[in-house]
Amino acid sequence: MPPPPTTPICAASAFLSPPPPPPPRPPSPPRTTSSPPCGLTGDQALKASKKISHLRSAANPDAVLAVLSGVGLSRADLAAVVASDPHLLCARPDNVSRRVTSLRDRVGLSDPQIGRFLLAGGAMAVRKCDVAERLEFWIPFLGGSFETLLKMLRRNNAIVRADVEKVIKPNIALFQESGLTVRDIVKMPGWLFTFNPKRVEAAVERTGKLGVELASSRLKYMLSIAGNITEGNASARMKYLSSTLNCSMDKVEYMVGKMPTIITLSEEKLRSKIEFLSSTLNCCVDKIGHMVCKEPFILAISEEKLRINTKFLSSALGCSIDNICVMVYKMPSILGLSVNNLCRKIEFLVTKVGLEPDYILSKPVLFACSLEKRLMPRHYIVEVLLAKGLIKNAGFLTYAILREKDFVARYIDQHKNAVPGLADAYATICSGKVPPELQP
Incomplete structure (x- = not known):
């Protein structure tokens, strides 16, 4: 038929x-022209x-x-x-x-x-649209980099459809007047380029009201956030933080300037996280306010991570939750470290350096130091110098928190003649290896 x-x-x-499922036996019909x-x-x-x-x-x-x-x-x-x-x-x-x-x-x-x-x-x-007109603007603006244009295009292809004279140029002019460089601008969300310029101008003004200076390196992040939240919502959340944490609006503005995404959290999420921090750390709200003001990113840490880190620190250091609260009060960023990071640092400080848990608990700044690039390399160098009788006893905290150039001047440069190749060995140690000749 x-x-x-x-x-x-x-x-x-x-x-x-x-394509329809092929019949069981007859061959498929030839493709039409x-x-x-x-x-x-x-x-x-x-x-x-x-x-x-x-x-x-x-x-x-x-x-x-x-x-x-x-x-x-x-x-x-x-x-x-x-x-x-x-x-x-x-x-x-x-x-x-x-x-x-x-x-x-x-x-x-x-x-x-x-x-x-x-x-x-x-x-x-x-x-x-006349796409050539758009590219005639974008490629020179990007320093002639076609590759950069492709990266931006993959994020938001509207940048090559929006009107160059009425939308793109006015918005970029606003960003540049705010102190952003071309390098900053290309990293911004693509939708900011295609917004109504009046809306972008309002976002720039709102950013200033939220405590972010125009010359701040966080401006490009704040602009993208300000463009997605109304002034009323931003103001309401800032007032909520001020009243809940018992801190001034100046401090809240500082928090927002340090971590702009904080104002994207709903009041319900903010309340839940603050209450969780208070109950988990057994701290009063005033102390939580101090921690959040110092490191506002802790409000973005998941409750599970906060719970796990708190319990691990209490167990590893053999102390109460109240002691952990005191330590976190001094350095809230501890809460953002992984359990593996905390575990390796505590193990090194106790077994290799010989520090007591109580001492570690009182010096939380040690957790802010890189284990591989600071704590271990410096400890090995000092141990070698002590073994060779080139220095007297040195407190671990003293040399651990020194600025890099000061440590090098005091412990490397002063002894490079007595220990040939010390500088090269230090660099090798920082890369994760300990030369046999420097083993104490």
Whole structure:
């Protein structure tokens, strides 16, 4: 029986439609000439075909695919581009051709670069607007780096669709006036470039009110947060922190400036975390306020991590939770360390250095020092110098917290003649190895 007649179908529909299950024995029918040598996965095809189901002619999609193939896109690349923007097959072929040509002639991109641009998210821009104008701005702004543009494009392809004169340039001007460099700007969320400039200007003003100076290195992070939270919500959360932690608004502004994401937490989450810290550490709210003001990031630590670290420190140092509260009060950042980090440092300080747990408990600053790059290397160097009689007894804390240049001057440079190769050996130790000749 001859197959039923078929209506014309666009090439895109042919290769976007999920393939029917093959019959058990007869061979598959040959591919029609309207089907391009390109295909998508079943899920991709199903999603994409819904967007172009209105097409009834193969001429338009075939012409668009021919233009895209002209820049050297492979079958798989064509599928990826079409999957990212199926509506591209509905665009006027002459518009697509003209815009692709402008990328060559006006912007100076090679065919492989045009292909990478399309794959990175530029297909929609080629369909919608004069994309060459956007790239003529972005590439020089980025110091001529096409690679940087691709990275930004993958994060948000709207940056090559938004109006350059009315949106992109005014927003970038605001960022630069705020003290941000090009290097800072390219790391910002892409949606900030495409916001209404008045909204971005309001975010800049709000950032200043939240205690972040325009020249601060945290400005780019604060701007992205301020753009996603209303002034009313930000103000309410800051007032809540002030009243709950019994601290001034100046201190709250300092917290926000140090960790901008703190104002993205709901009042319910803030209350829950503060109450959990207070009960877990057995500390009054005033002490929790001091800790949060000093290291606001502890509000972002999960309750499970806080509980585990607190119990581990109490067990490893053989002390009560009240003692842990005193230690954390001095250095709240301890709560952010991993159990493995805490365990290795305590083991080293007790077994290698010979410190008592009570002493470690009273000197939490030791936990802020890198075990591999500071504590171990310095201890080995001092032990060698002591063994050779070149120095008298030295308190571990004294040399552990010295600035690097001061430690080198006192313990390396002064003894480099007595111990040849001491500086090189110290560098080797810092890399995780202890030379045999320096073993005490």
